[in-house]
Amino acid sequence: MRALWLEDRRISYREDVAEPDPPAGEVVIDVTCAGVCATDLELVRGYYSYTGVLGHEFVGVVARGPAGLVGRRVVGEINAVCHDCPACRAGRSTHCENRTVLGIVGRDGAFAEKLALPAENLHPVPADVPDEVAVFTEPLAAALEILEQVDIHESDRVLVLGAGRLGQLVARVLHRARCELVVAGGHPEKLRLLEREQIRTIDPEELTPASFDVVIECTGHRDGFSTARRAVRPRGTLVMKSTYAGELALDASAIVVDEITLVGSRCGPFGPALRLLADGAIDPRPLIGARFPLHEGVAALRAAERPDVLKVLLEVAAPRSRGE
Numbered sequence: 001m002r003a004l005w006l007e008d009r010r011i012s013y014r015e016d017v018a019e020p021d022p023p024a025g026e027v028v029i030d031v032t033c034a035g036v037c038a039t040d041l042e043l044v045r046g047y048y049s050y051t052g053v054l055g056h057e058f059v060g061v062v063a064r065g066p067a068g069l070v071g072r073r074v075v076g077e078i079n080a081v082c083h084d085c086p087a088c089r090a091g092r093s094t095h096c097e098n099r100t101v102l103g104i105v106g107r108d109g110a111f112a113e114k115l116a117l118p119a120e121n122l123h124p125v126p127a128d129v130p131d132e133v134a135v136f137t138e139p140l141a142a143a144l145e146i147l148e149q150v151d152i153h154e155s156d157r158v159l160v161l162g163a164g165r166l167g168q169l170v171a172r173v174l175h176r177a178r179c180e181l182v183v184a185g186g187h188p189e190k191l192r193l194l195e196r197e198q199i200r201t202i203d204p205e206e207l208t209p210a211s212f213d214v215v216i217e218c219t220g221h222r223d224g225f226s227t228a229r230r231a232v233r234p235r236g237t238l239v240m241k242s243t244y245a246g247e248l249a250l251d252a253s254a255i256v257v258d259e260i261t262l263v264g265s266r267c268g269p270f271g272p273a274l275r276l277l278a279d280g281a282i283d284p285r286p287l288i289g290a291r292f293p294l295h296e297g298v299a300a301l302r303a304a305e306r307p308d309v310l311k312v313l314l315e316v317a318a319p320r321s322r323g324e
């Protein structure tokens with residue numbers, strides 16, 4: 001099949017990748033649309049050693065699996081877990097010790113004609129949610145995870161650092177939480193998208209030190225962490241959403257002295273994300289910066305690197321009208 005293949009930090013378009021042939025319990029999905037995210041770009045830079053098909057944000061139609069699922073349009077959670085290790089048994093299955101992760105750890109991903117996932121990972125997409133909206137379920141779920149991890153109150157001063165792909169979604173989610181939200185970012189057009197949603201924005205240079213109860217780092221750059229660190233007040237919470245290739249320098253004793261809570265934050269709940277997209281509470285379409293067919297995937301990844309481009313979509317197959 002056709003796919004974008006990552007090997008030795010090089011991405012290539014190939015037409016000879018083996019189709020998935022999963023064990024019982026897993027289904028094969030014909031991918032229709034996939035999204036490029038910062039994690040994909042970081043994988044190409046080598047943040048995690050991975051060889052295989054890249055990509056984890058997708059919409060597709062079940063091609064092979066249980067009768068009730070075949071033909072359904074779905075999105076899928078990206079962690080395939082064992083249900084048997086201590087983490088799984090303790091209810092922390094996204095931290096399964098034996099997990100594979102779609103397009104990230106030990107499992108070929110979504111920048112391909114087909115992918116395989118456990119049936120339990122799939123969520124049917126309501127018929128009236130187009131592919132170009134449903135493809136945002138995974139990153140929107142990741143944004144919602146913050147609300148699962150941190151108690152955010154209406155009186156809280158919350159800073160989202162970074163107005164890129166993830167920052168945009170995080171800001172929309174927090175805006176709905178009615179806290180005192182401000183987003184700091186450099187790119188005027190990205191800030192304008194937020195202002196259109198009545199979300200306040202600020203130049204990062206103008207941030208007052210130690211003035212926020214909660215800071216969410218979404219820049220994807222290492223200096224983002226130190227800016228976030230400066231902005232959070234003593235006993236405040238710093239949520240880290242970015243994954244960076246390489247290590248981070250941090251003044252650990254200052255974190256102790258200021259009693260900062262550091263929260264790492266990754267995958268989140270698909271059900272609530274899909275509902276927000278389905279009822280139009282969050283419309284991610286203004287974030288779509290470019291679309292490419294799968295065979296131009298190398299150019300798609302290059303476009304996603306550009307600071308003025310938000311979400312890049314790969315159109316893998318023509319969308320089908322099979323309803324739910």
Ligand SMILES: [Zn+2]
Nearest residue numbers: 037039057139
């Ligand atoms: Zn992603």
Ligand SMILES: [Zn+2]
Nearest residue numbers: 082085088096
């Ligand atoms: Zn497990």
